Amino acid sequence: MTPGEASTLRCHQIHSHKVSQMSVRRVMGIESEFGISNPRDSSANPMLLSSQVVNAYGNEVMPNRIRRMRWDYDVESPLRDARGFDMSRAEADPSQLTDDDYGLANLVLPNGARYYVDHAHPEYASPEVTNPLDAALWDCAGDRIIERSARLASTLTGDLITVYKNNTDGKGVSYGTHENYQVLREVAFSDLVKFLTPFFVTRCVFAGAGRVGIGQENIEPGFQISQRADFFEAEVGLETTLRRPIINTRDEPHADPDIYRRLHVIIGDANMSQKINYLKMGTTAIVLSMIEAGFLELDFELYDAVTSMHLVSHDYKFETKQRMRDGSEKSALEIQQHYHQSAVRFLSETKESDEMTLDVVAQWGRILEALDSDPMSLINEVDWITKLSVLNGYRNRDQLLWSDSRLAAIDIQFADLRPDKGLARVLQQKGKMELLFTEEQIAIAVANPPSDTRAYFRGTCVSKYVDQVAAASWDSVILDLGPDVPLKRISTPDALGGTQAASHDLFETSKLAGDLLANLMPEHVLA
């Protein structure tokens, strides 16, 4: 297909409005790569397992989707190829699909998420949301989707396929949980680096998931706060798989590039704690608000951020201080407290008082205080403290050394997503880890997009016209109206467009995808 053949539409009902600068509210999302294995066969090919998992889910929830629903990388990609594969899923024998689709599984889900195989892992990229509570909710929806997928794929293949929400195998390999935040372009990137680095280096004191073993390959027995810290080797950079940087410079805004950048945060751990996931996103959004407003003043910089990142993670007893550029020393908690105190001042000066922002600031302060006075009192809230409590319980009861395999097994099993085998999930069901969401709320987020971003438009297109969605991406939906009609690309350049409020009537009056296009045309056609 040449570019001229694609009719690009813009949905002008989409209305842009700027998120308040003084709030946890901004466009954000979480993308996670999950650990995957066949415990009965450690030689099983992880790309194949991942593909089986993703496809099993796609076949269940979207049996009539176009044979090879694609991710729209580019308007010029050879989408017409999709014409050759439009036998519906329902017509094919499910056992044929996985091998056939090897490495290609790449779905857009009814909840607006992207679900695909990345490297050798299944990856769930949540739909865009506007606040940290929704970020945690649609991330949790991803956990349920992955867990359901693995169960379906296990049944289909007759093997046991298990999935883990963690970030390392303890043998030298790490895989990411990335956060994305829409940030004003006018902020100098050097300011982001300067102001975010000390925050990111120390954020794990409450956001870390805990890990048994020190060093990328667990060369030293012990416990540390973060799954990811040891895998960071640079301060700033573009890479995500080698020499991982604390500040990642990837810049695909998926929005108006003159106004926004997308900050791609790769230092975080995958959280089982719903509350910590919420606070991780919320506190980071607050720090970004302060940077955008030019409010944040730091009179300190870390002397060696990479080394500090490792040291902070290893120091779960809070015994060390980090060397600063001016020669002074600060503890990780002192650095976090500095950011929190700035946030408190920022709130009082800006008079911004939306409820969620106040809640994040209050809880952040309470947790930092508890970490200072009695960290283990956070046993029901903070992933690494829950995990450490369990590990210490076993160490004391059974006299285990840190090198004991049972402790390493507990670390891995903590992140198993099965409700009956995953330790965090078992503890959550027994009320030992606090929850923010009911299973009913999570189920709604599994099946439905958020109402207040363009994910609503994308997800609703997938639910309503699944047999006509050829491809989609964060900023487009491509519809296939039949063999003699060029593919139609609807552009959704604004993350805050295509909301339920903006497009509900449009969908109500558009029974088929053709109706949707007719109702959008002709005034929205671009060349």
Next chain:
Amino acid sequence: MSEREFAKGNSDREQSTDFNPLPTTSSSDLDVTDLLDAIDLVLEENAEEFVKGFVQKGGQ
């Protein structure tokens, strides 16, 4: 439940539970014993094999 009600449900829940105030004392032995009892039942039997078999390929 509509999206609107759903979103409202979240914030209601947030308000009503107010993320329960925490105990100010150290986690009691009882807490940890409860945790261990729950975990004993589901822990993989052959930990060494299980850990050895958990091998991942590179990611981001």
